[in-house]
Amino acid sequence: MPTNIFKLDSNKRFVDQEKLGHNRWHPEIPPVATVKPGDSFRVDCREWFDGAIKNDDSAQDILDAPLLTVHTLSGPFRVEGAQPGDLLIVDILDVGPIPQEDSGPLAGQGWGYTGIFAKRNGGSFLTDQFPDAYKAVWDFSGQTATSRHVPGVSFTGIIHPGLMGTAPSAGLLATWNNREGALIATDPDRVPPLALPPEAEHAILGGLARDQWARVGSEAARTAPPRENGGNQDIKNFTKGSRVFYPVFVDGANLSVGDLHFSQGDGEITFCGAIEMGGFIDLRVDLIKGGMETYGVSENAIFMPGNVEPQYSEWLAFSGTSVTLDGEQKYLDSHLSYQRACLHAIDYLTKFGYSPEQAYLLLGAAPIEGRLSGVVDIPNSCSTVYLPTAIFDVDLRPSSSGPAQIDPGIGAPRANA
Numbered sequence: 484m485p486t487n488i489f490k491l492d493s494n495k496r497f498v499d500q501e502k503l504g505h506n507r508w509h510p511e512i513p514p515v516a517t518v519k520p521g522d523s524f525r526v527d528c529r530e531w532f533d534g535a536i537k538n539d540d541s542a543q544d545i546l547d548a549p550l551l552t553v554h555t556l557s558g559p560f561r562v563e564g565a566q567p568g569d570l571l572i573v574d575i576l577d578v579g580p581i582p583q584e585d586s587g588p589l590a591g592q593g594w595g596y597t598g599i600f601a602k603r604n605g606g607s608f609l610t611d612q613f614p615d616a617y618k619a620v621w622d623f624s625g626q627t628a629t630s631r632h633v634p635g636v637s638f639t640g641i642i643h644p645g646l647m648g649t650a651p652s653a654g655l656l657a658t659w660n661n662r663e664g665a666l667i668a669t670d671p672d673r674v675p676p677l678a679l680p681p682e683a684e685h686a687i688l689g690g691l692a693r694d695q696w697a698r699v700g701s702e703a704a705r706t707a708p709p710r711e712n713g714g715n716q717d718i719k720n721f722t723k724g725s726r727v728f729y730p731v732f733v734d735g736a737n738l739s740v741g742d743l744h745f746s747q748g749d750g751e752i753t754f755c756g757a758i759e760m761g762g763f764i765d766l767r768v769d770l771i772k773g774g775m776e777t778y779g780v781s782e783n784a785i786f787m788p789g790n791v792e793p794q795y796s797e798w799l800a801f802s803g804t805s806v807t808l809d810g811e812q813k814y815l816d817s818h819l820s821y822q823r824a825c826l827h828a829i830d831y832l833t834k835f836g837y838s839p840e841q842a843y844l845l846l847g848a849a850p851i852e853g854r855l856s857g858v859v860d861i862p863n864s865c866s867t868v869y870l871p872t873a874i875f876d877v878d879l880r881p882s883s884s885g886p887a888q889i890d891p892g893i894g895a896p897r898a899n900a
Contacts, residue, residue, distance in 0.1 A: 488524045507686045507699075507706065508705075510656065517562075519562070523767040525763055528763065530555070530589060548605070559689070559738060562735055569770050570728045576723070578762065580762040591762045594621060597621065600753065607756075619632040632844070637874060644743055645751075648729065649713065650732065652732040660680070660704065664678075683701045711782040713729050719748070727787075728771070730784065808826075812863075815858060816864055835886045836889040849874055852869040854868075876889065
């Protein structure tokens with residue numbers, strides 16, 4: 484096993500660990516450890532809400548989820564010799580739940596969770612149709628996930644980090660803040676907001692001197708979106724065996740990682756759509772000197788997907804076009820067409836006995852595939868969502884006998900507003 488250079492104690496909060504990580508992006512956050520090109524190492528990762536979400540039959544914790552505190556990132560890790568303009572090579576050697584702990588109070592100790600976020604606290608991809616908070620808890624058996632809240636399905640998780648990236652330079656950070664601030668200014672009172680500005684009160688800034696936290700926290704970028712440094716990309720195929728090439732913007736690259744997922748559908752459509760967990764990740768790093776210019780990778784990482792994903796051979800696919808639920812025609816709106824495809828899949832699953840919320844949670848957590856299927860045929864973009872039929876206990880295919888009915892069980896817990 485590679486040497487663990489960032490150990491976490493499951494009995495302690497993120498801020499009480501021996502080595503302190505961070506939950507913001509800023510070039511002044513100092514590295515917690517240094518590695519060399521060619522090194523392999525292990526990193527423990529805390530679940531993104533640091534234990535705020537419980538293994539129970541209530542969704543109040545999702546309703547009140549502390550979004551200002553996320554993400555609990557491990558790092559930064561300095562890579563010896565890395566300089567701005569290089570490409571940092573990161574190989575994911577292994578990734579999994581909290582090792583040697585198959586039961587316990589933390590997500591990753593034999594279980595994980597998916598949440599539909601309330602519109603007033605983050606929202607979701609389908610927030611207008613699903614404005615309330617719901618939760619599903621998933622149990623792990625090896626790499627298989629099942630849920631008492633979404634019965635009648637089991638699937639193999641594509642375990643992956645939702646978030647990994649390098650530190651921004653001061654100039655890049657300013658670019659982020661300027662462009663996102665300009666977007667917020669177009670509709671500053673929107674719910675949910677258009678973007679998340681810097682917020683110092685809940686910032687965790689690693690080993691930075693505490694007398695600098697207020698200043699740096701007021702500048703540091705929130706970790707919620709993906710950006711040029713990689714960040715919170717939430718790519719389900721970013722799993723064991725993947726190789727990623729990250730742009731380097733600061734000396735040492737300062738790599739950070741976190742937000743581990745047991746499984747996820749394309750798009751992570753419920754916002755907390757993956758099966759969230761804590762765990763470990765084994766990495767190997769290397770450098771391509773001057774690689775950003777050599778390969779034209781000046782913004783956003785490129786990667787080679789891992790080769791250990793589940794092999795599903797039969798799918799039932801649903802399509803959507805860029806027409807609103809009210810019948811308004813939009814021009815080649817792929818975001819809207821994917822929403823409509825997801826809503827069609829949800830409607831279909833309700834014919835088998837699932838509630839709309841159970842179906843929505845399932846699409847966020849199971850390894851569905853989302854695709855842009857047509858983006859040139861004016862005025863309608865076409866998107867599709869593929870459901871692997873083998874994950875269901877009943878035959879999902881349409882037939883003359885009609886849809887088989889599942890027992891919806893206790894259902895997905897809904898929070899009281």
